[in-house]
Amino acid sequence: MKPILALALISLALCQTAHGARIETIAGTGTAGFSGDGGPATQAKIDNPFGVVRGPDNALYFCEYTGQRIRKITPDGRIHTVAGNGKTGYTGDNGPATDASFNKPHELRFDRAGNLFITDMSNNAIRKIDMTSGVITTFAGTGKAGYSGDGGAAVNARLNKPHSLQFAPNGDLYICDIGNHVIRRIDVKSGVITTFAGTGKAGATPDNSPVKGTPLKGPRTIEFDTAGDMWLATREGNQVFRFDMKRERIHHIAGTGKKGFSGHDGPAKQATLSGPKGIAIDEQGNIYLADTESHSVRMVELKTGKLRLIAGTGQKGDGPDGDPLKCALARLHGIYVDRDGSLLIGDSEAHKVRRIVW
Numbered sequence: 001m002k003p004i005l006a007l008a009l010i011s012l013a014l015c016q017t018a019h020g021a022r023i024e025t026i027a028g029t030g031t032a033g034f035s036g037d038g039g040p041a042t043q044a045k046i047d048n049p050f051g052v053v054r055g056p057d058n059a060l061y062f063c064e065y066t067g068q069r070i071r072k073i074t075p076d077g078r079i080h081t082v083a084g085n086g087k088t089g090y091t092g093d094n095g096p097a098t099d100a101s102f103n104k105p106h107e108l109r110f111d112r113a114g115n116l117f118i119t120d121m122s123n124n125a126i127r128k129i130d131m132t133s134g135v136i137t138t139f140a141g142t143g144k145a146g147y148s149g150d151g152g153a154a155v156n157a158r159l160n161k162p163h164s165l166q167f168a169p170n171g172d173l174y175i176c177d178i179g180n181h182v183i184r185r186i187d188v189k190s191g192v193i194t195t196f197a198g199t200g201k202a203g204a205t206p207d208n209s210p211v212k213g214t215p216l217k218g219p220r221t222i223e224f225d226t227a228g229d230m231w232l233a234t235r236e237g238n239q240v241f242r243f244d245m246k247r248e249r250i251h252h253i254a255g256t257g258k259k260g261f262s263g264h265d266g267p268a269k270q271a272t273l274s275g276p277k278g279i280a281i282d283e284q285g286n287i288y289l290a291d292t293e294s295h296s297v298r299m300v301e302l303k304t305g306k307l308r309l310i311a312g313t314g315q316k317g318d319g320p321d322g323d324p325l326k327c328a329l330a331r332l333h334g335i336y337v338d339r340d341g342s343l344l345i346g347d348s349e350a351h352k353v354r355r356i357v358w
Contacts, residue, residue, distance in 0.1 A: 022322060025354055026344075028045070028049070028347075033351075034086060041079040046067065046352070050062070050064070052334040053109055059075065062346055063105040064084075082097065083097035083129055085100065103122035106119045106164065126138070126173075140159065140162075140186060141154075146158030154192070159184070160177060160180045164178075174186075181201060197216060197250075198216040199213065199215045206252075217237035220234060220276065228245055229245050232279075234276075238259050260272025267306060269305070276289045280335045288343060290332045290346075292331050292332060293331070295330060310325075311324035312329045312332075313328045316329075317350075330348065330349035343356040
């Protein structure tokens with residue numbers, strides 16, 4: 001088969017439905033808790049997994065929102081604790097990450113050097129783990145909620161419940177400072193923080209509006225595509241936007257702004273979303289959403305602009321492995337397109353990490 005035809009067939013399979021796909025559990029028993037380190041991840045208890053990401057060491061990392069830990073699944077399927085002592089707090093800076101305490105870690109990403117960055121939401125901070133030494137430090141935020149510090153060092157700035165973070169192609173770090181309804185940017189070379197988008201107050205985001213001076217409504221999660229454009233899902237706004245980074249314009253992609261679970265196989269702009277809290281992009285440019293309050297994975301097909309249902313029933317539950325459309329999910333938060341094209345999911349209140357394979 002010619003490579004172009006093969007790619008087209010793969011894209012078609014991904015874009016039409018989840019038919020032929022399979023969902024499987026790769027971590028967690030379905031019961032909240034902490035157990036199993038050193039053993040098979042599927043036999044371990046985990047506690048409210050949120051963000052998921054593949055690390056440079058080929059392990060799968062995820063944060064436990066109420067477990068107050070960062071854990072990883074190594075390629076042999078075993079689970080290990082990377083950071084967190086399981087206690088709620090804000091301690092441990094300049095020491096071993098395993099001795100540190102967190103307060104509701106939401107998401108995690110790696111920088112180019114292989115260091116791990118975490119949004120420590122209720123500590124109003126971004127924390128960094130040097131993966132060579134294992135030492136944790138605060139990279140941004142003072143620990144106190146607020147909106148200050150633009151133009152100065154990120155460690156002296158105040159954030160307000162940061163949720164999501166992502167590195168741009170040039171290495172700069174972007175943060176969904178959701179409590180302030182803004183996206184903030186940290187120049188990784190200078191450490192200086194600025195406001196990239198949002199006005200500090202919630203508001204409507206019109207199509208084709210300028211990045212500067214346009215309100216956002218609950219900027220929850222961001223991702224960058226291969227062209228370097230930013231994609232944003234808004235939690236309270238129930239919409240998806242693309243930021244043209246060269247022209248500095250915002251384009252409306254999905255969601256009417258009303259909360260709901262409608263519009264499958266129709267235009268994404270006319271569909272209703274329900275508090276999306278995770279976003280990921282595949283090689284074909286399709287946009288996957290962890291649509292948390294509808295307990296589903298939904299996808300915007302780039303070529304047609306249509307919305308597809310990929311996984312979940314629309315009802316909260318802990319469904320069986322097998323057909324993704326028959327597997328109930330429970331307020332999923334994290335979503336990540338893996339290197340092999342499979343889709344990783346932090347199925348939060350089912351206390352499992354799942355994977356969809358095509």
